[in-house]
Amino acid sequence: MTTGDDGSVRTRSRAVWIGVALIAVVAVVIALIVFLPRATAPVASPTGSATNGTASATDGSASSDPSSSPVATGTIPTESAVPIGSVAPVAPGVTAAVAGFEAVESEAKMPGEVAGPSIRFTITITNSTDAPVSLASALVNVYYGPSQTPSQDMSNPGVKELPAEIPAGASVDGVLVFDVPEADRELLLITLDYQPGEPVVAFQGAFPA
Template identity: 35%
Template sequence: MSTEPTPETAPDQPARRRWIVPAAIAAVVLVVVIILVAVFSPKNAGTVTPTDSPSTSASPSTSATPTSTPSASATPTTPATPQPTSGTPIEGEPGEEVEVPITDTPTVAQGISTSLASISAVQGVGDEPGEIAGPAIKFTVNIINNTSSAVSLRDVVVNVDYGTDRTPASELNDSDAPGFPSEVAAGQTAAGTFIFTVPEDQRDIVRISLFYSVDTPVVVFSGAAPR
């Protein structure tokens, strides 16, 4: 015995077809939407990135740093040269005596000047044979070398006389009166200390003679000495 479709089941198939068609259309639409989103979303994201790159244009502000480099040019400093001590030029023939005040600073040669740094009254002591102790004067003479090289002082001679008749004074050898060193360096001052016996009542006129060399005049510091 064969079975025949009943009248109730035959109409279900057309109804199912009516549901499948809209579902397929919806699926197609969904796929299209997904494709559109995938296609257009990178373009929108890419348009944002260019706006960020110009912000790096602020880096040229580092160009201000070169302005600090010229300040280094101020570091080199020129060494200061010693200023020559002013002196009063003296005029005279070699070996000729030229008197100057005790407070003066005469120039004895080119770039060489001298001065009487100090003078005082002392009681001289005779330590060497033939020396006679007694009232004396102690003084220091400076020789200023304003040249660019050392100058020998081996030939420098100092003498003292006093009174109107120019009586020679006797020098006393003393550890406190070492005389001049052998030379004076460039730009330096050499000091020579001496002690000579001079009677106290004969110090109104005292002459301290400085013989520097055979080619220069003899400088004579003239004036009253302490008693």
């Protein structure tokens, strides 16, 4: 009778230990599943990813590559600018000049335009070569004041766009209007982007009274 009881006790004890062991194994497996990915996951940098860093630079932070930064207001090069009223070389056999300045009142007729005091002038480009010259990508801009504030080009009054091409041995004119406050006309900078890859032509001086 005693032997049988001891056998039963030993059997029950073995079952209990097996159960405890199984519970322990399950607990270890669950712990590995829950905590292992957290331990091996990469830690995020406090400054953000490379993509976020690039976006921050685009939004206005300094860039380590100056050539990648846009030209800021007040930094248009003027070393090679010629006085307003002079003839400037544009390319071999091609020259430009600005003249015929007038003070006008522009009207807001196109999106983005603001009516007000403006200046109107004529730009003349001469082609002395024996082949036509393209003006399809030519762009004229005006800046005013010591900080070179960009001026808005206007569609009126009396605007005449430059043609897309200058015939060989000919000259063409364009009449342009830009909004420039009357108090800021003592220092004008007029630039001509003739063609991609060519130097910018600049005229600088006071608005001719």
